[in-house]
Amino acid sequence: MKIVDxxxxxxxxQEHIVLKNVTxxxxxxQFNYIIGKVGSGKSSLLKSMYAEIPVENxxxxxxxxxxxxxxxxxxxxxxxxIGIVFQDFQLLTDxxxxxxxxxxxxxxxxxxxESIEERICQVLKQAGMENKSYKMPHELSGGEQQRIVIARALLNTPQLILADEPTGNLDPATAEQIVSYLHEIAASGTAVIMATHNLSFVQQFPGRLMRCENKHIILEN
Structure with a gap:
């Protein structure tokens, strides 16, 4: 089944073409990586998918x-x-x-x-964070916060997860754990699109590769 077409x-x-002829x-x-330089259109592509920015033509x-x-x-x-995972967590700090x-x-x-409590327990357990529900965001490590963000993205059982540089603020070992977890989510049937600068993930955790370059999306595999 096609999730995105x-x-x-x-x-x-702002009237400037960011990407064109995107097919x-x-x-x-399916697990998909989007790579490319800063400003190449990775975030714009993801935002178009949840109607944050309009699609033209x-x-x-x-x-x-x-x-x-x-x-x-x-x-x-x-x-x-759609579940959305941001680089800067965007948890409510209060x-x-x-x-x-x-x-x-x-x-x-x-x-x-009762359904709300049950669903919260389910996603926290899935994220390996079932013992952290009482914690405030500032009491968690960066990796723990990102796991909570992924749990939040899973609440409504999405068919698509969009992860925009989800490891940008994490140390390498924690970043690997997060990417591995996103791959597990894809393996369970949820499509994942992850924007990243880190090419080592692509080698370590293989997935379909899309490159943003010269205002085009190039499929690498």
Missing amino acids: YKNVELLR ISIEEG GEARVLDYDLTTIRRRDIPMLRRK RSVHDNLQFVLKATGWTDK
């Missing part, structure tokens, strides 16, 4: 949503099916791990207290 897509930011498809459970579908015609009111529904996750579930329509 772009044909001859063009992406603009890619992402399959269920061409055809673009993500999870059966047509991004060229998507209505503003449908964007939250699209984003509920509340515990548990309350960070609870906030997301309530914001995305969950109302049953």
Whole structure:
């Protein structure tokens, strides 16, 4: 099943072309790397997939949503099916791990207290963080915070995880653990697209490789 299907897509930011003639498809459970220099369009490509920046020209579908015609009111529904992992964590610093996750579930329509607690337990266990739910973000290491961010991204059982430089603020050993964990998620059937500068990951944890270069996406394998 195609999770992402772009044909001859063009992406603009402030009327400047960032990427053009983008033709890619992402399959269920596929692990994809996007590499390229700073400013080459990696983040813009990811943001286009959750309708943060508009798609110009061409055809673009993500999870059966047509991004060229998507209505503003449908964007939250699209984003509920996508898990987003940021480099800078973006955890709410004034509340515990548990309350960070609870906030997301309530914001995305969950109302049953028992179901909320059950889902929080499930994703924390999956991330190996079941004993950290009472902690505040500042009490966690960078690697632990990123595991919580991935747990947060998994809350609504997404079909697609977008990870934008998820290891950028981590030491090498912790970064390897996070990439390995993202590969496990892909192996369980969730498509993953990870933007990175670190080519050693590509060798250590093989996946499909896309390069942003000269305003184009080049498929390397």
